Amino acid sequence: MAIVNLQNVTYTYPLTHSPVLQNINLRVNEGQFVSIIGPNGAGKSTLCYTIAGFVPHFFKGELTGTVEVADNESSKSNLHEWVLNVGLAFQNPFNQISGAKYTVFEELAFGLENIGVPRDEMKVRVEDAMKLTGISDLADRSPYSLSGGQQQRVALTSILVMQPKVLVLDEPTSQMDPIGTREVFGVIRKLAEQGMTVILVEHKVEWIAQFADRVIALKDGQILLEGTPGEVLTSPILEQSGFGISRYTSVARKAQGIGLWKNDQLPVTLDEAVEGFALTPSPSPRGRGEQ
Amino acid sequence: MAMHERLSFYAKRDSILHRLNPLTKLTLVFGFVLISFFAPFYWTPHLLILSGVIPLSFTGKVAREYFNASLRLILPAAGFLFIMQALFQPLEGEELFRIGFLHPTKESVMFAFANAMRIFLMVSSFTLFLLTTHPSELMSDLTRRGLPGQFAYVIISTIQILPQMQAKAQTIISAQRSRGLDTQSSFLKRAGSLIPLVGPLVFGSLVEVEERAIAIEARGFTSTKTKTSLHEIPDTNSDKMIRWILAALVLISLALRLWLS
Amino acid sequence: MLNNIKKDFNTMTWVLIPVAIAINIAIGQIVVTLKLPVFLDSVGTVLVGVLCGPWAGALTGALSNTIWGIAIDPNALPWWPVAFFIGLVSGFMAKGGWFKSWWKVVVTGFVVALTAAAASTPIAVYLFGGITASGSSFITAYLMQTGLGVFQAVFSTSFLVEPVDKITTAMLAFAIVQGLSRRFIARFPRPENVEDEGGANQTQLYIAIGVVVLLVLFAAFMLRNILGG
Structure with missing residues (x-):
């Protein structure tokens, strides 16, 4: 059953003339993990804002088509009601700190205070969410004293406590160092395992391939490709259209050209590449060049 | 600091x-x-x-x-x-x-x-x-006694932003000093150095406003429900x-x- | 009316106010570091007044002074009504279309200065007996020595000090607005306050200079009348 349903969505920001999103049709089923990829300016963030209700409620501008989540229509709802359906987290962890609270625990309770959750339930929900994202030990720290990866996990948790039906994540690791990236993806992996409906914008395709049920490639405000990670992420169209692709895919494609890759399916992750090259009878690459 | x-x-x-x-x-x-x-x-x-x-x-x-x-x-x-x-x-x-x-x-x-x-x-x-x-x-x-939650937000947020801003101002002043800003120089020179000092500070902090507004909206800041409070404050x-x-x-x-x- | 005021306080406004207060204080302190003979401690207040309306500006001013008073200089505390009116008046001026070009901004700055002078006089007179902890009280003291009444002495002092400061403040706020993208400004409650009027920059600058000269002459004339009377 589709929990997110976008039909013919076209959107133009105020004071601009050309639409950022054009005729987007997108269905996401409950429990599905969908990843969106695309070059800069493709409209990824705008798509996130649209699903999360900030387009048009916060950004104004002109939206046509319908945006439905859990059978409610965005244009007929208020933003403060809509955010209970769809949770949004984005790139910069620092800007997601409310600034109104002194400790991580208070920061996580901020949203629940706003929507009037009783105190006892509030504490339980915050503690549960902290356990899920592995930040229980940060409860009494100041949100400003944390590392980027920790701050981003706090930002994710602050949305999770609101118990949204759909989670929209807009490049949550783009400002993270490798350690922060791993921390954040650790959380995302758990959410995927728990069956949360997640829409993730991300350019680190090797990570996407591990979680996503479906990948959507966006370009110039339109959907270019759509399918399983294997289909989309290894499609030759991506490379031609200026998308970032996995280095394992490009290596395997080169190897395919000279007969060293025997699989039909090109790899996206290191593991898939290793597996595929292991199928090649000889000469064995002996694992040289792997890190 | x-x-x-x-x-x-x-x-x-x-x-x-x-x-x-x-x-x-x-x-x-x-x-x-x-x-x-x-x-x-x-x-x-x-x-x-x-x-x-x-x-x-x-x-x-x-x-x-x-x-x-x-x-x-x-x-x-x-x-x-x-x-x-x-x-x-x-x-x-x-x-x-x-x-x-x-x-x-x-x-x-x-x-x-x-x-x-x-x-x-x-x-x-x-x-x-x-x-x-x-x-x-x-x-x-x-807030429990009826002060709008937004006021509480403004007060605490200011208390937290101000030291960050002052730290930034200090950084910018020292950076400009190392590039030759002299607080003892002539009046016109000092007045002229105001813009390169103020510019980065102001625009840097204003850019954050939009994202922070989105972040707190995403957490029900404009909710019309009666707010609750994590802390219980005794009143004997x-x-x-x-x-x-x-x-x-x-x-x-x-x-x-x-x-x- | 109450509903209109409510519209001015959207989430962008609530998030901008703390930033504006921090801008007030940070610029105010930079100016002290540079030893410039102005305060420039209301740039953020004017900015909020212009982008979010008079009442948001007024709130910013009042809170700014209160927090300044508590955290930095206790002597700033009693002057919060002055900051309140600075925000209020700059908001109303912008609403009336007086924040759309350089020369209009100069006029706004001058009107804000008059407001500040008018609002600070009763506080200085009734709370401090005329002599405050501000350096400009030297002028007041001197004027009182020449036999001027306390009210006239205080008001003339403010009248001498405020215009330069508030016109610079308004121009700085205008420069900031000019540097922001239209798309960003559109999120605030009153983007129409700063819609571009067009017109060549150079011409505008000449008009601005002309207006400053006129205002100075006007101020001198007023001052002479006050002192004479």
Whole structure:
């Protein structure tokens, strides 16, 4: 059953003339993990804002088509009601700190205070969410004293406590160092395992391939490709259209050209590449060049 | 960075004063200030400082912090006001001495002293309040009593943003200094260096506004539901009693002023 | 009316206010570091007044002074009504279309200065007896020595000090607005306040200079009348 349903969505920001999103049709089923990829300016963030209700409620501008989540229509709802359906987290962890609270625990309770959750339930929900994202030990720290990866996990948790039906994540690791990236993806992996409906914008395709049920490639405000990670992420169209692709895919494609890759399916992750090259009878690459 | 310490005045202790309801302590502050303005005796501020604020700082186990802040922050301000007024306030009366056009009188010195003490009382009792009350506790309590949640947001957010901004300003000033900014140079040069100092600071912080607005909207900031609070702030019967007593004292001092003048 | 005021306080406004207060204080302190003879401690207040309306500006001003008073200089505390009116008046000026070009901004700055002078006079007179902890009280003291009444002395002092400061403040706020993208400004409650009027920059600058000269002459004339009377 589709929990997110976008039909013919076209959107133009105020004071601009050309639409950022054009005729987007997108269905996401409950429990599905969908990843969106695309070059800069493709409209990824705008798509996130649209699903999360900030387009048009916060950004104004002109939206046509319908945006439905859990059978409610965005244009007929208020933003403060809509955010209970769809949770949004984005790139910069620092800007997601409310600034109104002194400790991580208070920061996580901020949203629940706003929507009037009783105190006892509030504490339980915050503690549960902290356990899920592995930040229980940060409860009494100041949100400003944390590392980027920790701050981003706090930002994710602050949305999770609101118990949204759909989670929209807009490049949550783009400002993270490798350690922060791993921390954040650790959380995302758990959410995927728990069956949360997640829409993730991300350019680190090797990570996407591990979680996503479906990948959507966006370009110039339109959907270019759509399918399983294997289909989309290894499609030759991506490379031609200026998308970032996995280095394992490009290596395997080169190897395919000279007969060293025997699989039909090109790899996206290191593991898939290793597996595929292991199928090649000889000469064995002996694992040289792997890190 | 010294600012950071000053903005988070709060000193965590376990004391009767810390346990009082924030509104009670706020009433205490405003009560003291109003009494010092209303009561028609020149010694009221001194009395309130010596027998009110200072003993309370010991009760609150923050005497050391209190005296520290008073000496560093309040005394210079009150002292400066005293000197300005004592010298320049042209009150008729017994002339003390004369230098040029300055001729302070006994009356102007008395007037200046009372004013400075009033300022001292006002600020030092507020300092005591901030030393013993955590800002989020105060805001939770006031929100529960009907202060719009947005006000609480603005106050706490300012307290947290300000030190960050000042740190940024310091960084920019030192960066410009290393590029040749000289605070001793000519007026025009200094005025010209204002824009490169202010520009990055202002635009950097304004850019963050949009994302932070989105982030708190995503967490129900504009929700129309009645807000709840994570912290439970106790409000005992003795709290209420103290508030009533203070209100009564304020009224009495006002009555005295009207009656005696 | 109450509903209109409510509209001015959207989430962008609530998030901008703390930033604006921090801008006030940070610029105010930079100016002290540079030893410039102005305060420039209301740039953020004017900015909020212009982008979010008079009442948001007024709130910013009042809170700014209160927090300044508590955290930095206790002597700033009693002056919060002045900051309140600075925000209020700059908001109303912008609403009336007086924040759309350089020369209009100069006029706004001047009107804000008059407001500040008018609002600070009663505080200085009734709370401090005329002499405050500000350096400009030297002028007041001097004027009182020449036999001027306390009210006139205080007001003339403010009248001498405020215009330069508030016109610079308004121009700085205008420069900031000019540097922001239209798309960003569109999120605030009153983007129409700063819609571009067009017109060549150079011409505008000449008009601005002309207006400053006129205002100075006007101020001098007023001052002479006050002092004479």
